[in-house]
Amino acid sequence: MRHFDLSPLYRSTVGFDRLFSMMDQMANVENGTGGYPPYNIERTGENAYRITMAIAGFGESDLTIEVKENTLSIHGEKAAKEGEERGDVLYRGIAERSFDRRFQLADHVIVRGAALENGLLHVDLVREIPEALKPRTIEITTNTDEAKVIDQKAA
Structure with a gap:
């Protein structure tokens, strides 16, 4: 392309x-x-979401999660361990390359937490709309006495 x-x-x-x-x-x-790493975005509640990323081989110390200006950034980089001897790799199917994945968050979406479990990183998100922005119903009242007074002053 x-x-x-x-x-x-x-x-x-x-x-x-x-x-x-x-x-x-x-x-x-x-x-x-x-395309790397693969991820899912799921709705877990009315205003709750979860991003799940498949990051096999990465530990908590290899990951950085940051939120800045409605952008969620997840960065992973494998740290080379000194003194660790590794054998010759005949086939490499598990990707250990660094990644930087960014997600654009909607307004009023905050990150609640993150957990690493069985090679999957779960990032929980919640949309919290402030009270001032929530829809509200306005009570309609009819006060006929006020209307009569206004009519009399105008006449």
């Missing part, structure tokens, strides 16, 4: 930066650079 350079469009447009960034990300996924 061909790669399209969108950088000239960045210079000639205002306000479409996010659109072009999303197109760049899609191109990276199609080219195969965005």
